[in-house]
Every structure is written in structure tokens, then in C-alpha cells.
Amino acid sequence: xxxxxxxxxxxxxxxxxQKATVEASLKELPGVIPEIRAYNxxxxxxxxxxxxxxxxxxxxxxxxxxxxxRDHPAHRAVIDDTITPxxxxxxxxxxxx
Amino acid sequence: xxxxxxxxxxxxxxxxxQKATVEASLKELPGVIPEIRAYNxxxxxxxxxxxxxxxxxxxxxxxxxxxxxRDHPAHRAVIDDTITPxxxxxxxxxxxx
Numbered sequence: 001x002x003x004x005x006x007x008x009x010x011x012x013x014x015x016x017x018q019k020a021t022v023e024a025s026l027k028e029l030p031g032v033i034p035e036i037r038a039y040n041x042x043x044x045x046x047x048x049x050x051x052x053x054x055x056x057x058x059x060x061x062x063x064x065x066x067x068x069x070r071d072h073p074a075h076r077a078v079i080d081d082t083i084t085p086x087x088x089x090x091x092x093x094x095x096x097x
Numbered sequence: 098x099x100x101x102x103x104x105x106x107x108x109x110x111x112x113x114x115q116k117a118t119v120e121a122s123l124k125e126l127p128g129v130i131p132e133i134r135a136y137n138x139x140x141x142x143x144x145x146x147x148x149x150x151x152x153x154x155x156x157x158x159x160x161x162x163x164x165x166x167r168d169h170p171a172h173r174a175v176i177d178d179t180i181t182p183x184x185x186x187x188x189x190x191x192x193x194x
């Protein structure tokens with residue numbers, strides 16, 4: 001499998017509604033991007049201090065499937081409309097396993 | 098499931114041998130910590146610029162299983178002996194899905 005992992009923090013002014021919209025919008029993507037094999041996202045559970053705030057873990061058969069997802073217009077729209085307005089920090093890794 | 102995600106960058110002086118030792122040492126943990134349900138790790142594939150360098154994604158039945166892993170002596174030994182000497186940046190999220 002080929003896995004895409006991205007972790008975010010949000011700006012201090014981000015509202016709970018905006019954060020919920022990010023999550024809801026991302027959760028629609030597996031229904032419109034068939035290359036996605038698994039898609040599990042969520043907000044930090046608060047177990048440890050100093051964590052980032054939100055995680056996206058997406059699995060694909062190969063790097064090609066990931067690139068379809070990365071560049072898909074539905075995904076780009078979620079980024080532009082819901083994530084970019086509230087993101088403070090973003091770190092990512094893609095890896096094969 | 099309860100998922101632990103952590104992404105790292107390494108110091109510039111980290112050797113390939115040191116990075117390989119991190120990966121090999123972590124891969125022994127599922128054999129000694131039965132609470133681990135899935136454990137998929139790897140170095141960044143180099144598809145995108147600006148990424149972090151290494152990912153660990155571990156799944157547990159619940160937060161309790163994660164805490165067993167977090168605090169397990171075998172895990173702490175891997176952190177102390179192989180990760181701490183070469184880590185530059187570390188970001189993490191734990192979340193339920």
C-alpha cells in the first residue's frame with residue numbers, strides 16, 4: 001500500500017464550525033475518488049500535550065492513486081475552501097508499506 | 098480504532114545506518130507489545146517537496162492500548178537509543194476513528 005499522512009494545526013481564530021466543516025468535507029472524498037482504499041481522519045484526542053490538532057491518513061494501491069487524490073478537483077476544492085482559510089501548520093509524509 | 102500518528106525529521110548529521118536502525122528497531126515492537134493491532138512505518142517517498150522524513154502509524158483497540166505502547170519499556174528504549182540521538186522535529190496526533 002501507499003500511505004499519505006498529513007497533520008495540521010489551526011489558527012487561533014478557527015471556529016469549531018470551520019473545523020467541523022473540514023472534517024465533513026474531507027469525509028465526502030472517498031465517495032468521489034475511487035482510488036482511495038482507506039480514509040481515516042480525526043481531531044487529536046488530547047491524550048498528550050504539544051500535539052498537532054488534526055490528522056488525515058489515506059491509503060492507496062500505489063503512488064499513482066495517491067497522485068490522483070492529491071490533484072483531484074474535489075480534493076483541491078476542500079483544501080481551498082475549508083483548510084487553507086484556517087491552517088496554521090501542515091506536515092506530511094507519503095510512504096510505501 | 099485508536100490511531101497514533103507521528104512524523105519526524107532527522108538532524109543533518111543523521112546517517113543512513115542510524116535511520117535504518119530506527120526503522121528496524123521499531124518494527125520489532127509489534128512482536129513484544131500485543132496491544133498493537135497494526136503498525137505501518139516508513140521513510141518519505143520523495144513525491145512532494147517540503148515533507149517530513151519518516152512516519153509511524155500505529156493502531157490500537159482503544160486509548161488504553163496506545164498508552165501501554167507509549168509507556169512500554171521496549172518502546173522507550175527504541176526512542177532513547179535510536180530516535181532521540183537523531184531527531185530534529187517531531188509532530189504527533191492521536192485520534193479515534
